[in-house]
Amino acid sequence: MTASFPSAARLVEVAEEVFAYVQPDGGWCLNNAGLITAGGRPLLIDTAATESRAVALKSALRQVTPHAPHFVVNTHPHGDHTFGNRLFAEDAVIIAHEATRAEMDLAGLHLTGLWPDVCWGDLAVELPSLTFRETLTLHLGDIRAQLMHLGTAHTTNDTVVWLEDQRVLFTGDIAMSGATPFCLTGSLSGSLAVIEKLRALDPRTVVSGHGPVGGVEILDTTADYLRHVQSLAREGLAAGLTPLETAREADLGPFAELLDSERLVPNLHRAYAEARGAAPGHHLDIGELFSEMVDFHGGLPACAA
DSSP, X not given: OEEEOGGGOEEEEEETXXXXXXXTTOOTTOOOEEEEOXXXXXXEEOOOSSHHHHHHHHHHHHTTOSSOOSEEEOSSSOHHHHGGGGGTTTTOEEXXXXXXXXXXXXXXXXXXXXXXXXXXXXXXXXXXXXXXXXXXXXXXXXXXXEEEOOSSSSSSSOOEEEETTTTEEEEETTSOSSBOOOOTTSOHHHHHHHHHHHHHTOOSEEEESXXXXXXXXXXXXXXXXXXXXXXXXXXXXXXXXXXXHHHHHXXXXXXXXXXXXXXXXXXXXXXXXXXXTOOTTOOOOHHHHHHHHHHHHTSOOOOOO
């Protein structure tokens, strides 16, 4: 089944009692969420960036289950996936990796300051009350949802949700569908290693953090893009160019049509650092990288949240 809701979002049933909540077009802050309704104690995977989008998400869930989410999993700390927690916290246990909780607490509502013209609404950070380090399994009726932290990728603390029997994988922002991957606070090499682990699960359906639902090709495209960025970084380093200069000269080839291509600049900074021996997740000046990305783009990227 597919149903439409305000804000152009779609709730798509990807397996029996398993849904993807897709917010087109998947660009900046237009994230996906997931829902498992089995057992009468629903699990919601991620929330939304703004108060109005979280309200729309909550309304959408009522179309397929009379029960409020009993669990909410945050796949990583970024506000587009977590700011809506507040609307579900009264009924739900919020779960995340232990470092996700710490990073959410540290970042607060910082994301709202990057796009001050967005109508964020009445937001407050609602931190997870249950954390884990490597794996956690939730039993939802007949569905077994495995929460796994497989290494540094999009961030240092990503969680994927794997439904082995249904072969449905919720990747968070480790993978992107039709949008440019982003490793600002994570790792290119780490992402590639994690994606290989995800591919080994043999998923049939992949719900990425942004963009349309698909299959394993979403993992493949994400990995191919990251390898291309690594190649550009090697060429740029050999030519003595900065990451920004490399980005200005880069040919993105088949990846040029991905949304939010300006993410190339922070991705190149990460690739340069790793080529010079930095560990995955090594601290970089996020403010400086974001400013360079804005400069490359010719202005602040559009955020339709």
